[in-house]
Amino acid sequence: MRFILGFIGAVFAGVLLISLISGVATYVKSPPAPLASEEFHLPPKHVHFASDGPFGRFDMRQVQRGFQVYSEVCSACHSLKLVSFRDLKALGYDDAEIKKIASDWKTQVPSINPDTGEETTRKALPSDNFPPPFPNETAARAANNNALPPDLSLITKAREGGAAYVYSILTGFQNQPPELLKKFPDAKTPPNLYYNPYFANLNIAMPPPLTTDGQVQYSDGTKPTVDQMARDAAAFLAWTAEPNLEARHAAGIAVVIFLLIGTILGYLAYHQIWDEAKRAVRPTGPLDPENQAKARRAKAKAGVAG
Amino acid sequence: MSFSWARPYEPKHPLMRWIDDRLPLPRLVYGAVGGGYPVPRNLNYWWNFGVAAGLFLTIQIITGIVLAMHYTASTDGAFNSVNGLIMRDVNAGWLLRYAHMNGASFFFIVVYIHIFRGLYYGSYKAPREMVWMLGLVIYLLMMATAFMGYVLPWGQMSYWGAQVITGFFSAFPVVGEPLRIWLLGGYAPDQAALTRFFSLHYLLPFVIAGVVILHVWALHIPGSSNPTGVDVKDERDTLPFHPFFTAKDGWFSGAILLLYAIVTYFAPDYLGHPDNYIPANPLATPAEIVPEWYFWPFYAILRSFTVDFILPAKLWGVLAMFSSILLLFFLPWIDRSPVRSGAYRPVFKRFFWLLVIDVIILGWAGGGAPTPMRNVISQLAAAYYFLHFLVILPLVSAFETPLPLPRSISDSVLHGEEAEAAPVASKPRRSRTATAVAE
Numbered sequence: 001m002r003f004i005l006g007f008i009g010a011v012f013a014g015v016l017l018i019s020l021i022s023g024v025a026t027y028v029k030s031p032p033a034p035l036a037s038e039e040f041h042l043p044p045k046h047v048h049f050a051s052d053g054p055f056g057r058f059d060m061r062q063v064q065r066g067f068q069v070y071s072e073v074c075s076a077c078h079s080l081k082l083v084s085f086r087d088l089k090a091l092g093y094d095d096a097e098i099k100k101i102a103s104d105w106k107t108q109v110p111s112i113n114p115d116t117g118e119e120t121t122r123k124a125l126p127s128d129n130f131p132p133p134f135p136n137e138t139a140a141r142a143a144n145n146n147a148l149p150p151d152l153s154l155i156t157k158a159r160e161g162g163a164a165y166v167y168s169i170l171t172g173f174q175n176q177p178p179e180l181l182k183k184f185p186d187a188k189t190p191p192n193l194y195y196n197p198y199f200a201n202l203n204i205a206m207p208p209p210l211t212t213d214g215q216v217q218y219s220d221g222t223k224p225t226v227d228q229m230a231r232d233a234a235a236f237l238a239w240t241a242e243p244n245l246e247a248r249h250a251a252g253i254a255v256v257i258f259l260l261i262g263t264i265l266g267y268l269a270y271h272q273i274w275d276e277a278k279r280a281v282r283p284t285g286p287l288d289p290e291n292q293a294k295a296r297r298a299k300a301k302a303g304v305a306g
Numbered sequence: 307m308s309f310s311w312a313r314p315y316e317p318k319h320p321l322m323r324w325i326d327d328r329l330p331l332p333r334l335v336y337g338a339v340g341g342g343y344p345v346p347r348n349l350n351y352w353w354n355f356g357v358a359a360g361l362f363l364t365i366q367i368i369t370g371i372v373l374a375m376h377y378t379a380s381t382d383g384a385f386n387s388v389n390g391l392i393m394r395d396v397n398a399g400w401l402l403r404y405a406h407m408n409g410a411s412f413f414f415i416v417v418y419i420h421i422f423r424g425l426y427y428g429s430y431k432a433p434r435e436m437v438w439m440l441g442l443v444i445y446l447l448m449m450a451t452a453f454m455g456y457v458l459p460w461g462q463m464s465y466w467g468a469q470v471i472t473g474f475f476s477a478f479p480v481v482g483e484p485l486r487i488w489l490l491g492g493y494a495p496d497q498a499a500l501t502r503f504f505s506l507h508y509l510l511p512f513v514i515a516g517v518v519i520l521h522v523w524a525l526h527i528p529g530s531s532n533p534t535g536v537d538v539k540d541e542r543d544t545l546p547f548h549p550f551f552t553a554k555d556g557w558f559s560g561a562i563l564l565l566y567a568i569v570t571y572f573a574p575d576y577l578g579h580p581d582n583y584i585p586a587n588p589l590a591t592p593a594e595i596v597p598e599w600y601f602w603p604f605y606a607i608l609r610s611f612t613v614d615f616i617l618p619a620k621l622w623g624v625l626a627m628f629s630s631i632l633l634l635f636f637l638p639w640i641d642r643s644p645v646r647s648g649a650y651r652p653v654f655k656r657f658f659w660l661l662v663i664d665v666i667i668l669g670w671a672g673g674g675a676p677t678p679m680r681n682v683i684s685q686l687a688a689a690y691y692f693l694h695f696l697v698i699l700p701l702v703s704a705f706e707t708p709l710p711l712p713r714s715i716s717d718s719v720l721h722g723e724e725a726e727a728a729p730v731a732s733k734p735r736r737s738r739t740a741t742a743v744a745e
Contacts, residue, residue, distance in 0.1 A: 282332065
């Protein structure tokens, strides 16, 4: 049987060797052409958010400002389907404010007319989720050059780099570098797309959403630069993706301390129990109770105080 | 149990005697994990991962049952029920979900350590072949369960992972494609597949629990192996499971839970893929489809076959991937060395560590996009994997000269008498202080 198994092993190894040789041969004969998206793509910028790290907490004033950016700019195209108006309470809004935000929201919630039974819309309530800007995907694509603006509820968890990625995209719009066009003449950004090196294939369908300082008027006195607005929007989206982050961090610290104490106590108990077993390995020798008694007697005889 | 000095159960309380006379459940527990199970006294910490695996199976079943109370198994509702309802509105739902997600990863971490411990110390050898093979059955069931669990949130990786993995079956000629369609209940993963995956994902953990009982039962016949691989000879070689190993497993489980808590609370998405936070979309293939990290070595083996040689490349890959696990069932008969423990096998030991490195390389290769460089490394590593088990191991076991074995377990523990006497000698002093304080 071992010969059969050895033969099977050799066959697999042989086919792998053939695969390897043919792969290397293909690579040598026709090396893969370099791609502009491999060479000019950039990792997200380094940017710090209050929610970063194991002890991170949201800066709720910043998240509020970010919500303002979302509602005045992003929400024109992007939905926030998993978040409801009542969730805004965590940002520091009170019930009356949330009610007003919901009823003033630019899109209404589909409903049924109670008198006629016909389809209609009504004002949003705090218990509603944010109504999407477009009724369906087809409508969203029709209004956006056939591109679909993604839902933003989980965007910072759904992209490598998280909030820093969102910030980088929002501030990363620029003209295509001449070196790129020189090296890849075919890679010119097509019409209706915008060059953004933080986007995977470099050309994003979203037009630059934040273009001028003061596009949003903050009520808390923060200067609404493009950079600041992008930071705030990213902070808000970090909150929508992970609204329980603060509870998680707080619980985590408590659980880790609890487990640490429990583990230390368990370790001490383990030693207590095993010390006896380690002595009991050999009932003879210097630790044998009989020998110990002998030693004590000898010491007493020699006059050593014990 | 199996040793003549194993203490039979003697009920201390009349109630326990009453129960024991009618249903010897206390007797079973006492013999299985109590004072009635003698364990080799020289077990090191690599032997603690079996209990840890049981712990994570329990965590998975408990968190999973509660999650199932809030989950919606429909293609329209699954993503929102996980990422909306459970993560946002269910009380501590985020904790249940993250604990379940990372519990799966930790289950695999401890099981992989458990398996490699068995490989190093020859735990698969006679008379423990049945323990080893039941363990492999558990592992296969775990893989099936984990795969189906990953499909349930119905994110992009869920969907495309299901597409790729069920696609394995279509590699087989003639029966492959009909089999795949029958398994999925359609031409692509859809409502039928999601519902049956949910149903099976709920069922299989209980099957695992059943096989775990058989695994532990089979273990209790010969008793645990040990780092020397030398058989237990007399009572001095063993200690009762309780309190010695319950205490050791107890604190060590605490330490593992600590690591688990740190990941679950502070980096819950670290081991996952961002694409699974995008709802499943059958029309948009992700840039790269990768399974969860614990499948990466096997995924690398699958992808390493790139040439149609007699059989199509895909069939080679699927056959090799299944073989890579199935060959482990033959291990007790592949490795014929009479010496169990790798500690006394100088040549085997080197190849063992080479295998560990090889599997880590395979994991790296399976976790990323297949660049030409990665393909070459992956192919070499996959070839070594098969050569290791099917060619090198039989040869090593035939030609290797093992080191001399200790005469018994107590002998191996006794080597450093003087060194060991020192800390224990301080013990009486401590008790004297205690008496002084009492006075």
